[in-house]
Amino acid sequence: MAAITRLRLAKCASFVSPLPPRTFSSSQVNAPPHFAASFRRVPPLDNLSKRCVQWVFLGCPGVGKGTYASRLSNLLAVPHIATGDLVRDELASSGPLSSQLSEIVKQGQLVSDEIIISLLSKRLAAEEAKGELGFILDGFPRTIKQAEILEGVTDIDLVINLKLREDVLLEKCLGRRICNQCGGNFNVASIDIKAENGSPGMVMAPLLPPANCISKLITRSDDTEAVVKERLRIYREMTQPVEEFYRSRGKLLEFNLPGGIPESWPKLLQVLNLDDYEDKRSAAA
Template sequence: MRIILLGPPGAGKGTQAVRMVERLGVPQLSTGDMLRAAVAAGTPVGLKAKEIMDRGDLVPDEVVVGIIADRIEEPDARSGFILDGFPRTVAQAEAFDAMLQRKGLKLDAVIEFKVNEAELVERIVKRAKEAEARGEPVRKDDNPDVFKTRLGAYRTQTAPLSAYYAGKGQLKTVDGMKSIDEVTEDIKKILGR
């Protein structure tokens, strides 16, 4: 299964992706991890990305899509993958769709986690306090001000993907404010497993 998970930071995508990896037997692909691996491996696309990053520039969409194109050819991803954190923009989604089409592949599901943003901020604050109470380091993303900035960036850059995938008839939604187990069950219903 080829799946994209959409939703703002803190919506539970990462938690659900781990459960889906176990259940479906397909890898979760992180663009950041793939970028670092391609650079370390010295692949042609990785070398291009390294040159761009060494200049301090952002890696353009076509390079990121090229890295994903290479990654999904690896044996563990041939039967599918879960993308969380990509695409981030409609332009990336269009480039990704074009690449999949060239490979004769299609997405099986685009699942968006719908959340109440005010409650999401409370969830993040609670998560930070719980980590602190356990003596664990607090993720820098769990600072309410940093989190609100990330939420704003999500709203302007990534939220338009909902309309893009809905227009293609591919978007399914889950209530990300439900319990972890309830969200898992809702995703199972969407995927049929």
């Protein structure tokens, strides 16, 4: 345990690379006070030994943000916070927002910045109460406004932009299945695209559920063809500018997924300089 903690601290320190000068002034940002407060616990940049991962995953619906963010979260022992999950939890709770959110999500639209920031603040406060440092955000920010607010309250170290061709994204969204008992995420899509006209082929095996989950599989209500196409359109319109926001600040790491998890995970670890970290971590466990 102590070895893991030491490894974690050492790794946290080495993740923090000197960032380019910030071009955004936090005074321009209209962050709600409670949101800014949620981030105030993060130690300043020069206090490297106490500083941890503050990463963001960007990418179209179906690209695998949740899969890779969750794997990295387990590896690095930092919370994985997916705003899509926060929205779905709120929907399932039948709280005051739930009927309003249900319509928005069903149509593939974005929830308002105010609501999403309020849900995220609550989750960050809960992590803070548990004494957690650092986070891997998945699905936030999704608008320039959200990116500006986030930039005004904390320093994101790295933004990983996952990329896949659009026909594969659609197939993957339509193939998504969730076990309504254990919460496991699976995918029944079998992608096998032949190389043609100089573009490489791509094989992604399905991620099939174990036998005891098969009868409990559900599909997300927003994973229908029409709604996925609308979410992809909204991504291009509202979220693609966020890529440029981070690119211009020198924080964007573009990662073209070469295939399924077996091909992509080792390559992702390699570009993140974490390939030998995974070995050390499992050796220390």
